[in-house]
Amino acid sequence: MTTFNTAKTFFKGAGVAGLLTAAASAASAQDMTLRGASMFDEDHAFTKTMVRFAELVDEKYDGDVTFDLRLNGELGVEADYVTFLQQGVAVDYTIMAPSNMATFAPSIPLMDMPFLFRDQAHWEAVLSSDVLAPLEAELLEKADIMVVGYTGGGVRNIISNAPIANLEELNGFKMRVMGAPIQAQIFSALTAAPSAIAYNEVYNAIQTGVIAGFENEAASIQNLKFYEVAPYLTLTRHAITVRPIVMSGKTFRKLPEDLQAAVLAAGEEAGTFGRELESREDAQKLQEMADAEQLTVLEFEGREQLLDMVVPVQDSYAESLGAVELLTAIRDM
Template identity: 30%
Template structure:
């Protein structure tokens, strides 16, 4: 067995045996509460990360009544992912909702940057249950973070203004925005692109002005970010599945009353199946909206991308 097949088999087998408004914020309760909890996300309304956070807030606030109120601040109002994670660690922000950047805190989160590893949402849920929460969440706590659940972000596809992407060779020389996770950068370097790590809030203008040629995101983020207005091609690669990680400040979480702590954990877990269900619905709806908006779609050659991914597995292993 080659090193690549051994690495991939070990990863997949170990991951899951058998399956693997006030303008600008969402707050269901406007009245002053005893405990005010701030939740920051870079995502815009309509995006899956924001919608998940808003549903979590709705359910939590309904449970807590006047005792506590959780407000979601969207569209990077409280900073980009890196800035918000720092605030969470310091205890100046209650919650943030990172995705790929989590591997900069705990490298093992880079497993979600392994191309074509996650088969489907059921598999993703199994990884979260069997690996992330019991094995990786404690590593985050050692860094000052409290991971409360693993929610949906989605399968990622490539958009750009240069050409349709059918094989990795088509990425040659394409300036492609990526998140700041090291493994995503390495992956696209291996495919021949020129990856450019950049905060999500900066991507639209960078595409509009030609600073970058393209980017990669789930359908819902492409649409909520209005990238269809400045991108011509959408190539369905589904190269990576990325969750979102609702993450509390451990320093602040430990100061909450016990019933608030329990309500947070219970509600975060209850929100998980809702995020998967809604993401499945949104995928079909938004894909059609992007087509209707004029984007040119093509289905990429999966086999060629899988073949080109072998070196990243070997390095990660």
């Protein structure tokens, strides 16, 4: 039996009586608790995917386990989650951007490198295969963090406080990027002026003029109302997100073998669920913001030129990691 608990006492489909019963069970049962974290609310695809992950574990495991999922950044931001996972404290499982794990595993951001995927079909083919296994092995060895599945599917674009529709307007654009060096290298090659600042500081940084914008997918823009300070979205389509479902290695090794098996099987299935969900919702959420006139959506003129400009940076990055064969394998799929 699996008991669900969140900071907002949320479980999809449960009524008040069911929630009270679950809370009582959690208080009295002598069972194992797995602690999850989401920076977002219950409507975000990440949260829905983690709830589905817990449901799938429940279906596959005969023992007792409680899932304590905390929402809305109660346990911090993704950079905090990485430290917690690595140390085996506070957070046992979550979904996060690979770039946030670069401190411990320098090669891991390759799976989320801008302009890596040709299209949605290429992205799905990579995530449905075992081609990323070398990166998973490095993450486990160097950070003691396990990848148990892959979700994602949001298309990342540039969001800004003034229109950006071509290379001339992108030149010198002060933008926030994620902390992995490859992110800054890619956008520097496109003549922007990137800097890595904390995600929870982005809104104020745009508001105060420290930066003029950043890059993100529709769900996060909508959820955190970034359109209030950056009402222009430029369709650079520079990334289709790869978001590993991860678990602390220290936590995983403490689980009974049958629960370990359930976690691995549930992670794979939850990843498939999350990829379909986020891919579908991404376009819907972008359209909702455009229809509400919260965002002005712009095409980027000459986007094909961007693809050519970043290839040398991608190649150099892969070479520095000793990952040329891996990059070639991804491109060839």
